[in-house]
Amino acid sequence: MQVSPFSFPNYRWLWGSSLCAYCSMWIQAATISWLAYDITGSATVVGAILAVRVIPLLSLAPLSGVAADRYDRRKLLQYAQWLSAATVLLFGLLLAFDRVSTWMLFAFTIILGAGNVIDRPSRHSTVFDMVPREIVPKAVALNIMGNSSMRVLGPAIAGFLIAAIGAAGNFFIQGALYLASGLLAYLVVFPPKKPASGRVSAWSELKEGLRYVAGDRTTRLLMTITSIQYFLLVPVFNTLFPVYAKDIYKVGPEGLGLMFTMVGVGGVIGAGTASALMRFDRIGLIQTGALLVYCAALVGLAISPGFYIALVMCSLAGAAEMVNSVNNQTMLQLSAPAEMRGRVVSLIQLNPALIASGSLLAGSLGDWIGAPGASIAVSALSAALILALLAASPALRSLRLSQHR
Numbered sequence: 001m002q003v004s005p006f007s008f009p010n011y012r013w014l015w016g017s018s019l020c021a022y023c024s025m026w027i028q029a030a031t032i033s034w035l036a037y038d039i040t041g042s043a044t045v046v047g048a049i050l051a052v053r054v055i056p057l058l059s060l061a062p063l064s065g066v067a068a069d070r071y072d073r074r075k076l077l078q079y080a081q082w083l084s085a086a087t088v089l090l091f092g093l094l095l096a097f098d099r100v101s102t103w104m105l106f107a108f109t110i111i112l113g114a115g116n117v118i119d120r121p122s123r124h125s126t127v128f129d130m131v132p133r134e135i136v137p138k139a140v141a142l143n144i145m146g147n148s149s150m151r152v153l154g155p156a157i158a159g160f161l162i163a164a165i166g167a168a169g170n171f172f173i174q175g176a177l178y179l180a181s182g183l184l185a186y187l188v189v190f191p192p193k194k195p196a197s198g199r200v201s202a203w204s205e206l207k208e209g210l211r212y213v214a215g216d217r218t219t220r221l222l223m224t225i226t227s228i229q230y231f232l233l234v235p236v237f238n239t240l241f242p243v244y245a246k247d248i249y250k251v252g253p254e255g256l257g258l259m260f261t262m263v264g265v266g267g268v269i270g271a272g273t274a275s276a277l278m279r280f281d282r283i284g285l286i287q288t289g290a291l292l293v294y295c296a297a298l299v300g301l302a303i304s305p306g307f308y309i310a311l312v313m314c315s316l317a318g319a320a321e322m323v324n325s326v327n328n329q330t331m332l333q334l335s336a337p338a339e340m341r342g343r344v345v346s347l348i349q350l351n352p353a354l355i356a357s358g359s360l361l362a363g364s365l366g367d368w369i370g371a372p373g374a375s376i377a378v379s380a381l382s383a384a385l386i387l388a389l390l391a392a393s394p395a396l397r398s399l400r401l402s403q404h405r
Contacts, residue, residue: 005130005135005139005142008131011130011131013185013187017180017181017184018123020181021084021123021181022147022150023150023154023177026150027155027174027177028088031174034162035105036105038167040102049105049106049109051356053110055110060117061117061121064120065344065345068125068343068345072190073190074185074186076119076122077126077182080116080122081115081119081181081182083111084112087111092168092170092171095167095168123143124333127140127143133334137275137334137401138275141278145272145275155260155261158170218331219332221393225328225386225389225396226348228382229294229324230354231357232358232378233291235362236362237317239359239363240371241260243370249306259310263314264318266314266315266320266322268322269318269319270318273323274327283327283331283399284396284398285397286327288396290320290323292383292386293316294320294324295382297316297317298376299380300316301313301317302376329348332345
């Protein structure tokens, strides 16, 4: 019987720290959208505030990967949580004294985004220091399951907190969660880092990481698969779900919230399914199958005769997304050399930028041929791309988990 990652105290501390950070992040994401609209009354401003999250992702993600490989990861985790805690607590105080203006919403979003970018490569790549390599896939799945759980619970918690204690009190709760995350990270004991011989500059390490990503066949393949998912399929959720809820199923904002909740529920199920699928070696075929199921679920959403069947399709899409994400991220980390794992893992943070770009495509198609037509179009294109890649790439057909355990 395989040992659970929770059998290792350091992993338990790390997972608890991650759960607090994810919970605060998803509460904050829902709260800032509500607050931005409440202050400005403009949906355009809300969209712009959410869009500036891409700025720290594009500018800091590669450097954060270098930092994760170069410096003490426990300190990086703590510093990121202290930065986030200080930012949300200060923002809560300003909000309590009615001193928040529109430009502060933009600044808050960028600073919080920078804290997350600093945190994530260290957090994800640290799993390899906490558990034996043979159970790393299960540990990665548990991390993603925690994030998916908070994606379901966070918005609901945010709404309850806003109603119960107001938006300012909500930010104080977020700050407490970030502080708890930093304290739990402090309890994690890391193995000593091997001193690097002939340490080169951070810029040289960044270039080395980029050369590795461009030259390694497995990494290129995995990034191509994840690009199909995040550029073409995931944007359907944020961009076209409101159209389905308002104009097609006529279920209003409550129905929209239920659609997103079902995606999150599917994500939790998908993370557990992905963990179970780790016993199968042909991980390339699993990722291909997951993407095809994702495409089929979005087509099912487009042709659903009623809202409840549409909710089932939302859940299936969320599950397929998570199966592919867990397998892809696990393989990306397993295949990377230990000395540059942080730099490789930092690439995962570019996915939101792909979503932002893909949202423009999905929105344009939605205006042109309607939300169902757009969903079918991007699903058909994604299916064609992954099947063409499967036919043309022996590396994908032969990609096995055992090659990198």
